[in-house]
Amino acid sequence: MPRFVTVANTAEIGPGERDVFDVEDMYIAVFNVDGTYYAIEDACTHDDGPLAEGDLDGFEIECPRHGARFDIRTGKALSMPAVTPTRRFEVRVTGGEIQIGLED
Numbered sequence: 019m020p021r022f023v024t025v026a027n028t029a030e031i032g033p034g035e036r037d038v039f040d041v042e043d044m045y046i047a048v049f050n051v052d053g054t055y056y057a058i059e060d061a062c063t064h065d066d067g068p069l070a071e072g073d074l075d076g077f078e079i080e081c082p083r084h085g086a087r088f089d090i091r092t093g094k095a096l097s098m099p100a101v102t103p104t105r106r107f108e109v110r111v112t113g114g115e116i117q118i119g120l121e122d
């Protein structure tokens with residue numbers, strides 16, 4: 019069972035929006051796609067590019083540095099030059115708060 023940490027209120031990240039949070043020495047990108055939240059580490063596994071600054075197409079985020087694509091639902095790398103997944107985190111909404119699940 020992960021430990022859940024609040025990062026924002028739901029009102030702060032509307033549908034189609036995203037934001038990045040500094041959570042315990044890690045940057046975590048949170049996306050709202052049609053009212054559902056997804057969270058991945060804001061770090062491309064190719065060379066640490068800031069994924070949340072890239073274009074989102076459906077559930078695919080494109081790294082702004084060299085164009086690798088990742089699935090924000092799973093963290094899976096979908097195209098070169100990235101081959102390994104980025105971390106994804108469980109997300110839950112409780113009392114209007116967006117919470118990220120961290121594994122200790």
Ligand code: FES
Pocket residue numbers: 062063064065066067081082083084085086098099100
């Ligand atoms: S740092 Fe993301 S594709 Fe190179």
